[in-house]
Amino acid sequence: MRILSVYASAHGSTAEVARFMGEVWQQRGLETVVTGVGAVRSVEGHDAYVLASAVHNGLWLPEMATFVRRSHRVLSDKPVYLCLTCLRAIEPGGYAYVTNNYLPNLLSRTLSFHRIGIFAGKIDMTTINQDEAWTLAFRYDGSRDASTLAGDHRDWNAIRAWAERVADDLGVCRA
Ligand SMILES: Cc1cc2nc3c(=O)[nH]c(=O)nc-3n(C[C@H](O)[C@H](O)[C@H](O)COP(=O)(O)O)c2cc1C
Numbered sequence: 176m177r178i179l180s181v182y183a184s185a186h187g188s189t190a191e192v193a194r195f196m197g198e199v200w201q202q203r204g205l206e207t208v209v210t211g212v213g214a215v216r217s218v219e220g221h222d223a224y225v226l227a228s229a230v231h232n233g234l235w236l237p238e239m240a241t242f243v244r245r246s247h248r249v250l251s252d253k254p255v256y257l258c259l260t261c262l263r264a265i266e267p268g269g270y271a272y273v274t275n276n277y278l279p280n281l282l283s284r285t286l287s288f289h290r291i292g293i294f295a296g297k298i299d300m301t302t303i304n305q306d307e308a309w310t311l312a313f314r315y316d317g318s319r320d321a322s323t324l325a326g327d328h329r330d331w332n333a334i335r336a337w338a339e340r341v342a343d344d345l346g347v348c349r350a
Contacts, residue, residue, distance in 0.1 A: 176345055179221040180209040183228040183239035185307075188297035188327070189260045192334055193227040196258070199338035205345065212238045218246040223254040223345055229296060230261035231307075232314045233277055243286065250286055256341050257288045260296035262324045266317050269295075276316075289344060292337040295328035 178200055182193035190211065197209035208221070218224070226243065228235040243250065259277060263269045273293045300322055303311070315321040 176223070177206040177221045178208070178223050178225060178345075179215075179218065180207060180225040180227065181212050181215055181239075181242060182209070182226075183212045183236035183242070185229055185231065185236060186297075186299070186302055188329065189227050189229045192258065192260055192294065192329065193225070195331065195334060196225070196227075196338040196341075199335055200342055203339075203342040205342060212236075212242045215242065215246075218249045221253070223256070223341075224250055225256040225258060225341065227258040227260070230259055230263070230273075230277055232310060233316055235259070235277075247285060254289045254345070255286055256290050256292070258292040258294065258337070260294050260329070262296060262298060262315070262321060262328070263317050264293050264295040265324065265328050266319060269317075290337075290341060292334070294334055294337075295330060297327040297329055298325050299327075300325045 180193050180197055182190050184190040184193075193209050197207045200207040226239060228239040234240070259273065261273060261277065263273050263277070266272070270293055278291065298321070300308075311321040317324070
């Protein structure tokens with residue numbers, strides 16, 4: 176069983192999530208390739224796909240959207256898992272908000288995901304550029320000022336548990 180895990184990450188924290196999950200799958204004996212969306216050469220030849228994307232402006236990062244459009248034919252024939260990292264998840268009612276507002280976009284409708292993981296992400300205000308700061312200030316759709324959400328909110332236990340469930344789905348026995 177071979178997994179291709181593709182991530183889109185503006186500031187690296189989603190990449191770390193994808194690599195962490197890749198280690199879980201390797202430990203479960205799954206042959207796993209984890210790669211940034213810009214480095215994918217060919218999508219063919221894998222048994223399952225995991226897409227991990229940060230969310231900006233309520234949307235998956237554009238490079239993930241492009242990847243899904245480009246790879247749609249291959250992806251639609253295989254189990255595909257989606258993992259989103261975002262800030263909205265840490266706000267009250269955040270998971271429901273993300274589910275209702277960030278998922279039912281065109282791309283989600285064209286692929287059927289076996290499992291969707293929604294995880295609180297990370298933001299370091301010192302690493303974002305001026306355009307991003309503007310976007311966060313004026314386009315972030317949460318109930319709080321996004322700058323008050325700075326920090327690393329990733330819950331590694333929850334991420335591990337989700338990765339384990341993906342391995343379970345793919346029929347891999349626990350050691
Ligand atoms: C410019 C910008 C826009 C963002 N917009 C949203 C948003 O609309 N909703 C949300 O929940 N999180 C939003 N976030 C938070 C990111 O999704 C979160 O910080 C994520 O963990 C970043 O992942 P990365 O380090 O892989 O880029 C935004 C972050 C930035 C920098």
